[in-house]
Amino acid sequence: MPELPEVETVARDLQRWVAGATIREATVHWDRTIRHPQPAEQFVAEIAGATIRRIDRRAKTVLLHMVDGRVMTVALRMTGALIVAEPGTPPDPYARVVFALADGRELRYRDTRKFGRIGLWPGGGLRSVGAGRGARSRKVAEGVRQYRVGEVFSGHGPEPLARRFTVRRLAERLSRRSAKLKALLLDQGFIAGVGNIYADEALWRARLHPLRTADSLNEAEIKRLHRSVRQVLRQGIANRGSSFSDYVGADGEPGENAERLAVYRRTDQPCYRCGRPIRRIVVGQRSTHFCPRCQPEPVASVEP
DNA sequence: ACGCCTACCTGCTTGC
DNA sequence: TGCAAGCAGGTAGGCG
Secondary structure, eight states: OOOHHHHHHHHHHHHHHHTTOBEEEEEESSGGGBOTTOOHHHHHHHHTTOBEEEEEEETTEEEEEETTSOEEEEEOTTTEEEEEEOTTOOOOTTEEEEEEETTSOEEEEEETTOOOEEEEEOOOOOOSTTOOOOOOOEEOTTSOEEOOHHHHTTTOOOOTTSTTOOHHHHHHHHHTOOSBHHHHHHOTTTSSSOOHHHHHHHHHHHTOOTTSBGGGOOHHHHHHHHHHHHHHHHHHHHTTOOOSSSOOOTTSOOOSGGGGOSSTTOTTSBOTTTOOBOEEEEETTEEEEEOTTTSOOOOOOOOO
C-alpha cells in the first residue's frame, strides 16, 4: 500500500479539501471493500448524511472523523486511492466506492486490486499518536461486540514520527526481538506505517544489512536506525510520497519521492554513497534492496 | 516468536 | 507478435 508518507499526504489533502463536507450518498461497486462489521448496504445507509469533521492518519489508514463522533477508516493496502473529483469529471472504472458530497463533488475510493477496506466505527479509544494500548470494546444490548475505532489499532506499534518514539523506546523494543531487521520494520505491531520501500531506504541510510537480527545492534546502530527511519519518512512526506504505478494523492497526482529513493527498485544501479551495484534479495517473501558494501553482512557469531 | 505458505486481485513487464 | 510467467507499495490466517 501506500505507506506512511503516502497515507499522510492523502490525509492532509483531504483535510484541506473535504473537511466540513457532507456525504449525501455512498455507492458501493465492490461489496468486499466494505469490511466488517457492516455489510455494504448497512454501510451505505449509515453513512448517508454524515458530515466530515476532520481527516487524519493512523499507521497506514486514513481516518475520517465525522461530526457525530463516528470514524470511517480507509485502509488503502496495495493500490487504494482517495481522490476528490470535481463535478463533471468522467467516471472512474476502478472506483469501488463513490461518496457523493452535498456540494456536488465526489470523494472516490479507487482500487485496482481490490485489497483495500473501508469501515465505519463508533469513536473512542484512539489515544494521541504513538500510544500503545487499545480501546476496550463496548458491550451492546444483544452481547454483540461493538468495536470502537481505537480497537482497530490496538495491535499496532508506535508511530515512528511521534515525539514519544525515542531512541530509548526503539532500543528497548529491539532488545526483545531476534527477528531480521527487514522483517521487523515491516511488522506493523513493531512500528506502524513502514512498508517495503521505506524499510529498504531506512536500512540503507542507517548502513544496516537487512538480515541483521534486532538484538545484534549496538547503541550507535540503534541511533542510526532511529534517525534513518524518521528521516526517510519525513522526506517521503515532503515529496508527497513515492509513486510507481498506482499511488496518487487526493489531487490525483503522483508524488515526487520515487526519484529520490536510494535503493528501492535500483537493482544493479550504483550506490549513491560508494558506487557499488545495488543488490536485490528476497526476505520474508518481499523484495529487498541494499548496498553490499555500505550495509555489511551480519557477522557469523564467534562461537563454540 | 519466528518464518514460511496461501489468499485476496488486477495489470504491467519480462523472457522465450 | 503472442503468451505465460513473474512481479507489485499490504495484510490476514494457518501451520510447524
